[in-house]
Amino acid sequence: MRLSRLSKGVLGALTAAVLAIVYIPLLVVVLNSFSTSQTFAWPPPGFTLEWWARAARSQGALDAIGTSVIVALAATAVSLVLGTLISLALQRYEFFGRSTVNLLVILPIALPGIITGIALNNFFRTIAGVQLSLLTLIVAHATFCIVTVFNNVLARLRRTGTRLEEASADLGAGVWTTFRLVTFPQLRSALLAGGLLAFALSFDEIIVTTFTAGTGVQTLPIWILNNVFRPNQAPVVNVVAVVLILVSIIPIAIAQKLAGPESGTPRASAGRAARSR
Amino acid sequence: MSATTSTRRHSVSAFLFEHARLRLALLLTAPLFWLGLVYIVALAALLVTAFWTVDSFTGEVRIEWTLDNIVTVLTASVYQSVTLRTVGIALLVTVIDILLALPIAFFMAKVAGPRLQRALVIAVLTPLWASYLVKAYSWRTVLSPEGLFAWLVEPIGGSSPGYGIPATVITLSYLWLPYVILPIYAGLERVPDSLLDASSDLGAKPWRTVRSVVLPLLYPAVIAGSIFSFSLTLGDYIAVSIVGGANQMLGNLVYTNVGTANNLPLAAAAALIPIAIIMVYLAAVRRTGALDNL
Numbered sequence: 001m002r003l004s005r006l007s008k009g010v011l012g013a014l015t016a017a018v019l020a021i022v023y024i025p026l027l028v029v030v031l032n033s034f035s036t037s038q039t040f041a042w043p044p045p046g047f048t049l050e051w052w053a054r055a056a057r058s059q060g061a062l063d064a065i066g067t068s069v070i071v072a073l074a075a076t077a078v079s080l081v082l083g084t085l086i087s088l089a090l091q092r093y094e095f096f097g098r099s100t101v102n103l104l105v106i107l108p109i110a111l112p113g114i115i116t117g118i119a120l121n122n123f124f125r126t127i128a129g130v131q132l133s134l135l136t137l138i139v140a141h142a143t144f145c146i147v148t149v150f151n152n153v154l155a156r157l158r159r160t161g162t163r164l165e166e167a168s169a170d171l172g173a174g175v176w177t178t179f180r181l182v183t184f185p186q187l188r189s190a191l192l193a194g195g196l197l198a199f200a201l202s203f204d205e206i207i208v209t210t211f212t213a214g215t216g217v218q219t220l221p222i223w224i225l226n227n228v229f230r231p232n233q234a235p236v237v238n239v240v241a242v243v244l245i246l247v248s249i250i251p252i253a254i255a256q257k258l259a260g261p262e263s264g265t266p267r268a269s270a271g272r273a274a275r276s277r
Numbered sequence: 278m279s280a281t282t283s284t285r286r287h288s289v290s291a292f293l294f295e296h297a298r299l300r301l302a303l304l305l306t307a308p309l310f311w312l313g314l315v316y317i318v319a320l321a322a323l324l325v326t327a328f329w330t331v332d333s334f335t336g337e338v339r340i341e342w343t344l345d346n347i348v349t350v351l352t353a354s355v356y357q358s359v360t361l362r363t364v365g366i367a368l369l370v371t372v373i374d375i376l377l378a379l380p381i382a383f384f385m386a387k388v389a390g391p392r393l394q395r396a397l398v399i400a401v402l403t404p405l406w407a408s409y410l411v412k413a414y415s416w417r418t419v420l421s422p423e424g425l426f427a428w429l430v431e432p433i434g435g436s437s438p439g440y441g442i443p444a445t446v447i448t449l450s451y452l453w454l455p456y457v458i459l460p461i462y463a464g465l466e467r468v469p470d471s472l473l474d475a476s477s478d479l480g481a482k483p484w485r486t487v488r489s490v491v492l493p494l495l496y497p498a499v500i501a502g503s504i505f506s507f508s509l510t511l512g513d514y515i516a517v518s519i520v521g522g523a524n525q526m527l528g529n530l531v532y533t534n535v536g537t538a539n540n541l542p543l544a545a546a547a548a549l550i551p552i553a554i555i556m557v558y559l560a561a562v563r564r565t566g567a568l569d570n571l
């Protein structure tokens with residue numbers, strides 16, 4: 001199809017405009033973290049580092065970062081183990097109910113967060129009869145983080161095939177030795193990528209968190225949500241928001257590099273990103 | 278290591294090697310225990326809890342079968358109006374996102390060169406990973422009375438819409454736009470250029486080609502994108518509480534019933550509304566083949 005130069009130009013301009021709308025609000029948040037205006041008047045009347053200094057001294061924000069890191073690390077650890085086990089099972093074996101298991105992994109992230117959140121809330125409080133706490137939050141996060149590890153490891157297993165493992169077995173290595181010396185080294189970077197994605201996913205999550213965190217358990221997103229309506233906290237909230245942008249984007253950038261071509265296609269990333277909600 | 282332990286280890290290994298089913302069982306036990314016990318039981322219990330009741334005196338959930346919660350959710354005027362508002366917002370957000378996504382996806386897939394194409398894909402993907410909460414918060418800043426939006430439109434006599442339904446629609450459209458762009462882009466990538474050339478060789482103007490060739494082929498991909506924006510909006514309640522003023526969506530009702538009202542059965546019944554709507558939507562679009570495009 002031959003498009004006129006005009007229509008190409010219009011399409012290009014539309015694309016540029018929408019990309020601008022996508023990025024400008026985030027840039028505004030970053031700039032406002034240095035603005036002297038406490039009400040975020042635009043354009044910023046002047047620039048200061050005071051809010052960053054104040055955020056660094058804000059005990060609530062610092063505690064929240066600590067909680068978020070603990071939850072994300074624990075959820076990542078659980079999802080690394082479970083995600084690897086399940087992807088090995090699905091990729092290396094044929095069995096009845098295989099597609100059901102596949103669906104089961106994806107479901108916690110495919111359903112809207114509010115469904116997952118209230119279902120787990122109900123499970124903990126009514127069925128299991130436990131108080132909401134840091135532990136219930138970790139269990140909830142691990143449940144929807146499994147999919148990121150699963151996706152990465154599955155893609156890697158599919159690409160590497162079984163030939164090296166068969167050679168290892170032919171040479172007399174047992175099941176453990178083959179896993180330790182052949183399978184695991186091949187999976188290492190996929191595990192790192194999946195783990196980073198799981199960490200970012202957990203660090204950023206808010207909806208399931210509001211339903212499964214015990215009273216007094218404040219992750220960083222919860223802290224932001226609790227303080228966003230307090231005018232005197234506004235500048236600190238804004239600084240924390242910038243921190244959150246950095247913490248969620250940097251692991252992803254590294255993971256994308258590590259995961260290599262199999263997860264770099266737009267479709268795979270879109271699917272994975274979609275599941276992050 | 279002593280000889281006996283090493284032989285024992287060896288025999289376990291050999292036994293496992295010969296019994297693939299056992300290896301599979303060992304691999305699957307822990308994950309299925311976790312996902313099955315925690316998640317599937319939780320989902321099933323959610324469904325069941327909707328038919329239980331709360332002791333009005335102690336506030337404890339009581340196992341007493343009743344349809345009251347379902348009836349309340351279906352007939353109470355607050356649920357009806359909030360459901361209508363939520364579905365309306367979800368449809369509006371979906372339409373806006375599709376209209377914005379079509380030209381961009383077309384430019385990315387069919388106009389841009391390979392280099393620019395890669396750069397654009399990354400540019401669209403990256404914000405997906407920026408914190409959801411921060412993105413909603415950023416629109417609170419942009420739409421604030423002294424914010425960027427007011428500063429842009431005041432010279433031409435406009436004003437910021439403030440916090441309310443329009444701000445909610447803007448923010449949600451913003452949040453889900455990449456989810457709609459990507460499936461449409463992937464769908465366009467699969468439309469062969471030769472078909473477009475054939476159409477123009479046969480004398481069709483570009484607009485006619487878009488209408489008669491591209492859009493019919495793209496339909497499943499558009500529907501796939503709409504599933505994201507539609508179902509994500511139905512379940513959302515954070516964005517509306519940040520930029521929506523006092524307005525509520527279905528998610529808020531669920532959340533209030535879990536939290537302040539402490540009525541889990543009613544919350545569970547309310548959560549069934551978005552599930553039911555999504556199911557109906559998925560069933561309606563299933564025949565288009567959109568689900569294979571997800």
